[in-house]
Amino acid sequence: KGADKEAFDYLIKYKSNISFYWIWEEKNGKELLKDFVDKYGQTVYGEYGIQVLGNVYRAEGNIDKAKIEFEKLVSSQNEYIAESAKKSLEEIKKKKDDLAKQRKNPQ
Secondary structure: OHHHHHHHHHHHOOOOHHHOOHHHHOOOHHHHHHHHHHHHOOOOOHHHHHHHHHHHHHHHOOHHHHHHHHHOOOOOOOHHHHHHHHHHHHHHHHHHHHHHHHHHOOO
């Protein structure tokens, strides 16, 4: 019902729906994902979209944007989502710490 139904309708337009694999098949897939997260991030499907968006940012090397997305998920009621977000944030912190060390001590 309501926003959850709208989010579902948005997702069923794509053949792989909540796996969000469709973002790679669409020419403007990343923009569609950002649009989905903006509109439906608070729905039952939204956290999955936020997680994928965080992973996309991380894969692109944009760890600051990824961090923002994962921080939205650490208090999720979905244990898998929350734990995955915490793990991703730990990995981002380690990467940032490693980069800071490299800048201080270039080889």
